[in-house]
Amino acid sequence: MSAGAPHGAGGTAEGAGGLRASLSGLTTRGRSFLAAGAAAAVCAYVLGQSELLRVGLLLALLPLVCVLALHRNRYRVSGSRLLTPARVPAGGEARVQLRMDNVSRMPTGLLMLQDRVPYVLGPRPRFVLDRVEPGGRREVSYRVRSDLRGRYPLGPLQLRLTDPFGMVELTRSFSTYDTLTVIPRTEALPPVRLSGESSGYGDGSRRSLALAGDDDVIPRTYRRGDDLRRVHWRSTARYGELMVRREEQPQRSKATVVLDTRRDAYEGAGPDSAFEWAVSAAASALLHLLEHGFAVRLLTDTGDSVPGEAGGGFSSGAQESAEAAGLMMDTLAVVGHSDGPDLGGAYEALRGGGGGFAGAGSDGLLIAFFGDLDDVQTELAARMRQRSGGAVAFVLDSAAWTGLPSRVEEPLRRLRDAGWTALAAPPGAAFAELWRRAGATALGTTASGGRG
Known part of the structure; x- marks a missing residue:
């Protein structure tokens, strides 16, 4: 080979390999012929039957000839x-x-x-x-x-x-x-507004998508083919070489998708389990946000960020977004349960310990998929919400997925009190419908002056 x-x-x-390897490849039929030939030869010797000896030799030689022929065919x-x-x-x-x-x-x-x-x-x-x-x-x-x-x-x-x-x-x-x-399977999601005009579905985001590259207002060196009307004469005089103005690029809206992977947060297993639903829903949300011009990252409860920590862990640019989408889908293809006891890793990353929303990034959209939440985890989840921007939580009622009494009402109430748009994900729910309801709920609370 x-x-x-x-x-x-x-x-x-x-x-074929060596002769010994060819001999070891004798099938059951070949070994049976050898055994029959040897037995016939022994019987011929004992009984003095020369005809039987010729039969035995024929039976024994046939598989050996086949071994030699296969060995010589190089x-x-x-x-x-x-x-x-x-x-x-x-x-x-x-x-x-x-x-x-x-x-x-x-x-x-x-x-x-x-x-x-x-x-x-x-x-x-x-x-x-x-x-x-x-x-x-x-x-x-x-x-x-x-x-x-x-x-x-x-x-x-x-x-x-x-x-x-x-x-x-x-x-x-x-x-x-x-x-x-x-x-994971993904669903096509309707374009809904989850966080107001400033967070991605307005005209500013569309203009950002329409412009190519990551241009900013800093002049750059003239390149062959640049429009001479863009020459920045002050910078040209300062640096001693021809400089041109870059087009201004509106800042892309940011979004973080948090996926709770704690083993204790989900019941059941298999393709129809609550955890698989959460993974599929997170994949659908990620692709939808990337298609609508968001700079997106995937964050797990352990604090791990995809596509990485460069640039705060967010995708950027059209080509980078496509690569980030592939990387996120590959990550979700193999993501499993973590043994972490709580949501502390995601909380620390969001509060600035892992390239989070501190400072200029604090207005990003936050979408979370939570499993079962006890009092401690509910408190951590509630505090994840950013100072501005939208925060949408889909809480899986894992008990209901396994036929047990629901226990999701209290976590939902506390998340809503903290400013989240929080919805329960019942067994077999279509995520596209939950997404639409989340948009309607967020828009309603914003229009009425409430939290959203």
């Missing part, structure tokens, strides 16, 4: 894999295309191609390939899907080489593999 493939993931396999086969797409939502399908190329000057025998896939993606695909001529190619494909988010390895490819009689079977594995990322 050696690495190197013409496209996708794959490698090159030789038709054909080389190149295999590759092409996965499209590499990132799919839970319940979606991806197509895997396998290609086998005979790169030797000899035709191959019967080949069995097998790709290793995790059980959650479905049965292991197997394909039987007939004789492949020198320089020939064979392509096969299969589909994989999973209702569970995660990162799943595909491969390595395995190739089984057999002789025409089925006496010997050798397995060769290619060295590389692909990774399928199953991200």
Whole structure:
């Protein structure tokens, strides 16, 4: 086996290894023939039957000849894999295309191609390939899907080489593999106003999106093709080289999505559990905010920030936002329960300990997804709300998700008293509808002069 493939993931396999490896590849049929031949030879010797000895020799030699023939066939086969797409939502399908190329000057025998896939993606695909001529190619494909988010390895490819009689079977594995990322399901959300004119859905945000780059009022060096009407003569005289004015760029609205991942905050497991609903809802909110021009970050209860701490942990710019969206979806694909006892990490990050909303960032939109909240966690959650801007909390009633009596009323009341727009997330709730209700509730409280 050696690495190197013409496209996708794959490698090159030789038709046989050493003679000892070929002997170890004897199938049950081949071993039975050897045993029968040896038994016939012994009986022929004991009984003095020469005809029986010839039969025994024939039975014993046939599998050995097959081993030698397979060993001497030094054909080389190149295999590759092409996965499209590499990132799919839970319940979606991806197509895997396998290609086998005979790169030797000899035709191959019967080949069995097998790709290793995790059980959650479905049965292991197997394909039987007939004789492949020198320089020939064979392509096969299969589909994989999973209702569970995660990162799943595909491969390595395995190739089984057999002789025409089925006496010997050798397995060769290619060295590389692909990774399928199953991200949470997302819902298309209606454009609602959650935090007033200054926080992202107004004209200022649209103007920010319409301008390209991160221009500001600081002059920069002249570049070929710049409009000469933008020359800043005062800076030109000061620096001794041609300087041009940059266009003013309105500041992008910021939003933080907090996801509570505490193990003790959720009951149940599986694709229909409360925690999976929270992960899917957080993914929907993140994509919606990025599409509407927000600089967004994902924050967990441990204080970990995605896309990172650079720039306060927020995405910035169109290209950076696209990269941040992919990074956040990849993070949510594998996020699991934390063993943290409380929401302290998220609280400290929001209050300025992790690039939070202190100072100029204090007017950002805050959207949180909480599990079960006791008195202590409710107090911490209530204090997360920023000095200005909107704060929306979706509190999962995990007890109701498992058929137990609801216990979410008191946390909701205390969050609302602290200025949150707080809604309960009952079992099976459509997040798009809850999002619309949150917008209507926030708009109502703001119009009436209340907290919002």
